[in-house]
Amino acid sequence: MEGDWKQAFDFNGFFVLPSELIENILFRLPLPEIICLSSACKGLNSMISSVEFRRNYNKLSSDNWIFVFKKQPFKKSTIFGFSSACNRWFRFPIAQLLEPVVPPGEDIYLLAASAGFFLFSLNNCQELVVTNPVSKSAQKIPTNPLGRRGTSSWRRPSMKLIGNRTSGSFKFMFIEDLGQGPVLYLYRSTTNMWNITEAQEMTRQVKENMVFLTAAHQLNETIIVGVSLETNVAASIYRPSSEDGSQGLSIGLLGAYMTGPLHIYGDGRLVVVRSESIDGRSRVIKEIEIWGLNLDGRKWKLFGRTPHSLLESVRKHFEVLTGRLEDREGVVRVILVSNLGGRWNMIWISYDSLKMDWHMAELPEFGMKGINIAGVAISSPPIL
Template sequence: MEAGDGGAAATSAVGLCLLPSELLLEIVARLALPEILRLRAVSRALESLVSGDFGRILHDGGSWIFLFKKRPPRDAVLRGFNDLAGRWFRFPVAGVLAPAVPPGEDLYFLAADGDFFVFACNGRRELVAVNLRTGAAHKIPACPLGPRGTSSWRRPGLKLLAGPSGSDRFRFVFAELQQDRPVLYEYNSETGAWRSSEAVEPPGSQERAALAVLPRTDAAALLSISHHGNESTVVAAGRDGVQGPPVVYRPRFMGPGASEAAETADRLRVYGDGHMAILRSATIASEETTQQQHRVRVRRLVGVEVWGMSGDGGEWEMLSRAPEEVVGMVGRPYCVMMGCLEERGKVVRVVVMSNYKGLWDLVWLCFDSAKGEWAAVPVPDYGTKGLNMAGIAVTSSLGLLPSTVTTSTAGRSSGRSF
């Protein structure tokens, strides 16, 4: 805009504000967040208009689902759905990845936290961290276990722990069993090096004493390693400022509903942050595929339960079962299902992705354990038919920077979460 165009801009702003509020809000909803941010400085009327949901995104962030489509690195784009806005956004990362990822590399999206995204390179078997604030890519050297392909990374057993926004530091941690011993592997961007630590038993665990207290998720990252029969293995890794070695917990199914929860038939267990969602399905049909000439079961989700670890970390305890009306909102037919889970601020968020005849469907369920309330967040489609997905994650701790985000013209949803 030229220096002498201030009057014209003011006149345009006034004319825009004369439009019906519903139409004006729909126009604003199609803008990128940087443009929305600039709109707030144009006039008080526009500032008031966008101070609702969009202002909450800019200040509170909300929760996000991220999808990464398998495509050449030069075209790499993350798609993020925000529950406060009820719509999808595009996060172009190709330019940031270019210096660190060669053309033709097979990328897989692993995690998001704060200012950072982490990708795994299947060809070179290395990790790359992308900083949204600085626009820089950071290569992570091979871990003590050696180069790892994308299939080696188990999402419930890893965590990206970003420092405060603007600090340009992060930790990437994962836990695995080595010769039946739980070991935590941690990369620190400040030192540029890995370290490994064998997890120790919690204090007083043998006597089941009160000292064996499960840490809160804001003090420790709870990493799920293995699940065999009635017993699981979970490692607690301290977050920034929390000292001490990693601690191993072995919760078991022991209380009411334990025997049924331990069953695996027609059940999918989704783990994360010391919690577990048990998704029960029922077979509704059997169909023959056209390509591989074999029959597949078509199923429907019929029940969802959320379980958490007891105060001493020794048991799985059922927190709640989703009401029928909530399950009915998401019970679409599927042949393949996968999911991820995050717990933050006493809210458990379960994101489930299912496929039926080449069409992917996203289900987002929230359980507020403090209020005892369930909700289903409607997620509009984003051209998922034939989607060759290369990673999914859910986070409530994104360091949102408007300059890194462009908007999608895909459908909006009026859904809200807690």
């Protein structure tokens, strides 16, 4: 397939165009197609490899990605990435990258993604590995101060991977409460070291540049830690109370026979998915709400509720429902993953809290029937 389009494309005719126009065309392409073009033509490779082009491409790219990792034989390890810019799926083969750092027979799970970095847990040897398909790198993260842990020990809302688009470095952090209050564990790839910080009770107001990790979520109390990384690392504890009075809520996963709304936490936000039972065998979504912390972090504040007309366009029955969310620069992005009779379905939701603008769409099929999903992540675009 790749050879066909290389032969059909007239690169000589393409280079007759002004260089500014060529760059504008390239800036509109998703990263996998940029990489493919750079390998197909020496002239394009020279342009794409320039520092100025890479800087401008990374700066202008407004693409958003959803990544799905299938559980399959190691040699076929592939990340499937959905690009919001072109509404299609791409394949990122990673077996060759992982092979030097992953022991044979290992059970791999995708935990998080950010700016081209992918964080995996190795369930058998209980270690963490970070890969970057663009830079073709893979490395193990040193064992954290609490020791080795399996995949089930990583609670997704209580951890965060942050890739740096400029320096090509990353940070990984997680919260753990050992009985005396939440403690922040922060790893920086630039130093290859872990730092430990005890969280303090509400030492500062909620700020936009904070990183929020959910330490605990129960019926009557949520504990969120806001982390400031500007100078010295500071971690503040917030305990927002809920105003919706939800009872029988489900945290992270909702089944056909479960009652109450599904609560999805992340980045200081709370997405509440309300559904209704259909014949006792499946359910259907009837309302989605997005909540966020108020300025002092004491309460959840309702930011938006999906219009019913928008929900009707993606009204799907499900037996199991789960989701992930990311808040970046005031835009909340949610991926809802449902299963009905072995067939997976994914709904992509975004809400701009400043413009009060909703977008919702069902993602195209990519061979999801009967697959075993080993991790889903929402991410800013990979860097070139």
